[in-house]
Amino acid sequence: MTASASLLWPEITVLERGWLSANNYLFQGPEGAALVDSGYCIHAEQTVALVQDALGQQPLTHLLNTHLHSDHCGGNAALQAVWPQVQTWIPPGEAEAVRAWDEARLSYRPTGQNCPRFRIDGLLQPGSEWQLGGRPWQVHAAPGHDPHSVILFEPEKRLLISADALWEHGFGVVFPEIEGEHAFAEVGATLDLIEALQPAVVLPGHGPLFTGVDAALQEARRKLAGFVADPLKHARYAAKVLLKYKLLEWQRIAVPDASTWALATPYYRTLHQRYFADSTPEAWVQSLLDDLERSGAAKVQDGLLYNR
DSSP states (O other): OBOOGGGSOTTEEEEOOOTTSOOEEEEEETTEEEEEOOOOGGGHHHHHHHHHHHHTTOOEEEEEOSOOOHHHHTTHHHHHHHSTTOEEEEOTTOHHHHHHTOTTTTTHHHHTOOOOOOOOOEEOOTTOEEEETTEEEEEEEOOSSSTTOEEEEETTTTEEEEETSOBTTBOOOOHHHHTTOOOHHHHHHHHHHHHHHOOSEEEESSSOOBOOHHHHHHHHHHHHHHHHHOHHHHHHHHHHHHHHHHHHHHSEEEHHHHHHHHHHSHHHHHHHHHHOTTSOHHHHHHHHHHHHHHHTSEEEETTEEEEO
């Protein structure tokens, strides 16, 4: 059930974004103003404008990332440029990669996505507590979709910032599985953690706030069971999600150019070699484009692939 922002503390401003950018959650309290997640880089100018409009003359003092996928931290650099003193905190595990700006380890090069370089100032350690909007929020590890992801929980109103660990209708692609690591069990453990926390309202990484947490968990577990039973299903789902995500950025592109991009993107080569080597790479990518069109997620007309 979609929730109203009135169920939150008044110190929280919800910036619900489209699926190309993760939702942003802005907190204002005695400890300063903090933003959780910053969206994708092509929306960075809009992100800055939204935060400036909400804060007025108040500076942004803290920037927290639930994880470092490009749709959650792509606005970091722009925010740091406007507020040079902002303190940026990330989950543990990728600090060295950020400091060296290793785009392969950070997944940007393998996924064919972009993220301007940003700095970090500290780590969101699981088991710690953060003051956001004048209230304590617990930091919990939430591996699965990303091995380093965290979620944030406020126990009084039982508010959960779930990132991509739980949406109203599923969860994010389990990227470690694409890379050959077994992470479906970690997805299940994170869903168990969320159930144990008993959130009343979920503030997801994508999509509207929702209160039907039991129903969302049941749906997520059904999807997870399907992926566990048929890893090929998850692999094909992941390939289509990555292509649809890029199409959200392009909006339209010549069909041959979309195929060329996919064939040059490391994650697609990995997926093809691991799961779909019985067909040629070209035929496999074309089948993905056909699937997107059949599902209504894309349209092909006059040699162009359009987002829908």
